[in-house]
Amino acid sequence: xxxxxxxxxxxxxxxxxxxxxxxxxxxxxxxxxxxxxxxxxxxxxxxxxxxxxxxxxxxxxxxxxxxxxxxxxxxxxxxxxxxxxxxxxxxxxxxxxxxxxxxxxxxxxxxxxxxxxxxxxxxxxxxxxxxxxxxxxxxxxxxxxxxxxxxxxxxxxxxxxxxxxxxxxxxxxxxxxxxxxxxxxxxxxxxxxxxxxxxxxxxxxxxxxxxxxxxxxxxxxxxxxxxxxxxxxxxxxxxxxxxxxxxxxxxxxxxxxxx
Ligand SMILES: Nc1ncnc2c1ncn2[C@@H]1O[C@H](COP(=O)(O)OP(=O)(O)O)[C@@H](O)[C@H]1O
Ligand SMILES: [Mg+2]
Numbered sequence: 361x362x363x364x365x366x367x368x369x370x371x372x373x374x375x376x377x378x379x380x381x382x383x384x385x386x387x388x389x390x391x392x393x394x395x396x397x398x399x400x401x402x403x404x405x406x407x408x409x410x411x412x413x414x415x416x417x418x419x420x421x422x423x424x425x426x427x428x429x430x431x432x433x434x435x436x437x438x439x440x441x442x443x444x445x446x447x448x449x450x451x452x453x454x455x456x457x458x459x460x461x462x463x464x465x466x467x468x469x470x471x472x473x474x475x476x477x478x479x480x481x482x483x484x485x486x487x488x489x490x491x492x493x494x495x496x497x498x499x500x501x502x503x504x505x506x507x508x509x510x511x512x513x514x515x516x517x518x519x520x521x522x523x524x525x526x527x528x529x530x531x532x533x534x535x536x537x538x539x540x541x542x543x544x545x546x547x548x549x550x551x552x553x554x555x556x557x558x559x560x561x562x563x564x565x566x567x568x569x570x571x572x573x574x575x576x577x578x579x580x581x582x583x584x585x586x587x588x589x590x591x592x593x594x595x596x597x598x599x600x601x602x603x604x605x606x607x608x609x610x611x612x613x614x615x616x617x618x619x
Pocket of ligand 1: 577
């Protein structure tokens with residue numbers, strides 16, 4: 361059965377998409393079968409892996425729309441293979457804005473993504489869901505579908521502002537739609553020469569000890585470059601620091617979930 365991980369933080373630009381792709385590619389490189397689901401109407405994950413948002417074929421928007429207008433969907437067609445073996449994606453497009461607005465009219469909408477992902481539970485070892493920078497209905501669906509949520513936190517001043525609201529949202533989801541949800545924090549964009557980065561990391565370690573991954577992701581500009589060529593960092597530069605660190609994160613997750 362796939363372990364479903366949501367990457368969430370209502371702040372934008374904190375490496376949710378980067379972590380989804382890089383962690384997914386690391387797990388795929390270890391031989392795990394990985395599905396990445398783009399649940400952001402801005403489609404950054406899809407675009408970063410070379411999938412154009414106006415490309416033909418069904419997307420996550422079509423799939424979720426069937427909750428409102430039932431019709432036949434070719435579920436296999438939703439999945440696109442990437443340049444890396446074992447790494448597939450379900451892309452999104454801008455129509456997901458509308459779907460998000462309308463889907464709340466349906467009672468029990470919170471479970472729609474979970475129902476959708478159940479189709480692929482047996483085919484994959486991991487399903488990673490890249491959330492949009494909000495705590496709206498799409499994120500609630502992702503948290504309801506997930507076994508675990510990973511919150512990337514930038515190691516900088518004010519980075520933890522907003523974390524309380526996110527944890528409150530997680531608690532609400534645990535109470536109402538997904539009592540087994542776990543969460544972890546991942547420190548990202550760490551620069552050890554920078555005193556503020558060091559202070560913030562120490563505070564995170566003090567306050568979240570067991571929930572904070574021991575792997576820390578440093579600043580690595582190669583992560584910005586690989587997006588332009590549509591490749592995961594693991595392919596673009598197998599030796600760069602970020603590839604090694606995301607590999608360590610993949611190992612850490614495998615240990616936590618006992619695989
Ligand atoms: N460890 C890192 N070092 C340097 N740049 C990074 C790192 N992680 C992410 N980035 C860059 O930061 C920007 C925001 O990352 P992104 O993954 O798109 O964030 P989000 O999905 O949370 O909005 C992107 O330009 C990305 O390439
Ligand atoms: Mg993103």
